[in-house]
Amino acid sequence: MTRPAKLALGVLVLLVLVAGGVLLWQARPWEKLAPTTIRGPVADDVISRGEYLARAGDCVACHTAPAGREFAGQRAMPTPFGNMYTTNITPDDETGIGRWTADDFYRMLHTGVNRNGELLYPAMPFANYTKVTRADSDAIYAYLMSVPPVKQPNRPHELRFPFNQRELLLGWRTLYFKQGEYQPDTKQSAEWNRGAYLLQGLGHCSMCHTAVSALGGSREQETFSGGMIPNQNWYAPSLTSNREAGLGEWDIKDIVDLLQAGASKRGAVYGPMAEVTYHSLQYMTDEDVRAMAVYLKSLPPKGEQRAEPQAQMVAPGTMELGRRVYAANCAMCHGDEGRGFPPGFPPLAGNQSIEMASPVNAIRMVLNGGYAPATRKNPRPYGMPPFAHLLNDEEVAAVTTYIRVAWGNGGTPVTAAQANALRSVTIE
Incomplete structure (x- = not known):
């Protein structure tokens, strides 16, 4: 396609988005809401159900800054468009949602529009939360209204132009947002x-x-x-x-x-x-x-099935180096044949997460290590130590390649350049 043709296509797409945004703004579907189910004092069981649903939505993870007060916001959310900061959703009247009604809260979840009529950026997953029922929304609202209020102002986003222009979100919504509560599939249980x-x-x-x-x-x-x-x-x-x-x-x-x-x-x-x-x-x-x-x-399977063994694709010298590094550093926990000792030490042989086309996660685990979370059903999980300080890029690439192709695994080789590119990544 020639440059003028590409430019014309870009202009056409922009016009379509603008037109769709204008129609969306005129229709204002976010103003058509079901009436609230909250009437007067809220029962404790509703608040408890709201707490459970807020857990299901993982609200605390985004709306709590490291070492900050729960739900008080200001957590930085890096995006390709600049840093965004989560909002205070405690019931503080000045800086939180203390003056919000149940209708305001449902509109925000269901439509991605806040109490002030501003369109939310899609870092807030309203495209998913739109499926939440009114009753569940009201329960979450009741729970949030019961937590201690925290007076902490919201921090403005730091987005580059033109992404700091909220009006452009009308075009985004035209492309990617479908408003509506979840509708059960009558063919399923x-x-x-x-x-x-x-x-x-x-x-x-x-x-x-x-x-x-x-x-x-x-x-x-x-x-x-x-x-x-x-x-x-x-x-x-x-x-x-x-x-x-x-x-x-x-x-x-x-x-x-x-x-x-x-x-x-x-x-x-x-x-x-x-x-x-x-x-x-x-x-x-x-x-x-x-x-x-x-x-x-x-979920119906899509895309590729598991790949055939790929060990023959690897140079013998790389396989031997990977084998030696594995024997010295990995076999104690994962076994000589990669079968592991589950659930504490997961298997590597036949492990789909090791074989994926993208080697990013496997390389990061070798470099940075990692720990499964401490949970109620696994309170003392085992972890994997980092090896970035012990292995050079060639050794990281070789051992990652080895575990991706040994024991019949269907992964592909990893290069030293790929290992080096991830070496300086901050552990999130």
Whole structure:
């Protein structure tokens, strides 16, 4: 395509977005709300249910700064467009949501528009939270109104032009936002629908497990297809591809253990997913976690199946170096044949997270180590020490390559340049 043609196409796309935004603004669907279910004093059981649902939504993880007061905001959220800062959602009248009504709160969750009529940036997962029912929204609101108020002003976002122009969000919403509460699939069981509701809505799993475009959005048909988490240098694997983290071959118990305890005989969670288990999933009921597992296991497989063994692709010298590094540093915990000693020490042989096309997570684990979260069902997890200070880039690449291709694994080789690029990454 010629440069003038590309320019014309870009102008056409911009005009379409503007036109769609104008129509959206005229329609103002966020002003059409169901009436509140809150009338007078709120019962303790509603507040308790709201606390549980807030846990399911992992609200505390984003709205609490490191060493800060719970729900008081000001946590930095790095994005490709600049730093954003989470808001104070304690019931302080001046700096929090103390003057918000249940209607205001539901409108924010359901439509992505705050009490002042401002469009929210999609770092707030309103594209998922729109699926939350009015009753659940009101319960979360009741809980947040019961927590101690914290007087802490909200910090302005630090976004580059033109991303600091909220009006442009009308175009984003035209492309990526579909407003509406979750509608049960009558062809599926109540358990499946409960899992779908939690994962698609409050769990907002697609925020990480779906690749985002240059505009920071994702298409519905690409949901759960996997992608790099912006600015975190972790890869959230596809939940549908057996080449990555597709769970169709897993037992329900293994999925439940991974989500709720943080470790199962098939593997353990690290990085951003460890935070999700620590702050959220470990507190959910066995019934709800099982429902999530049932839904995840049912996701239709997409993309590649598991790859054939790839050891023949690796130079003999690299394999030998990787074998020696593995024998000296890894075999004690993961076994000579990579079978591990689960759930404490996960297997590497046949481990889909090791074989993925993207080697980012495997390299980061070798360099930085990691720990599964301490949870109610796994209070004293084992961890992996970092090796960045012991191994040079060639050794990191060789051992990562070795575990990705040994024992019949279907990964691909890793280069020293790839190891070096991740060596300076700050552990999140």
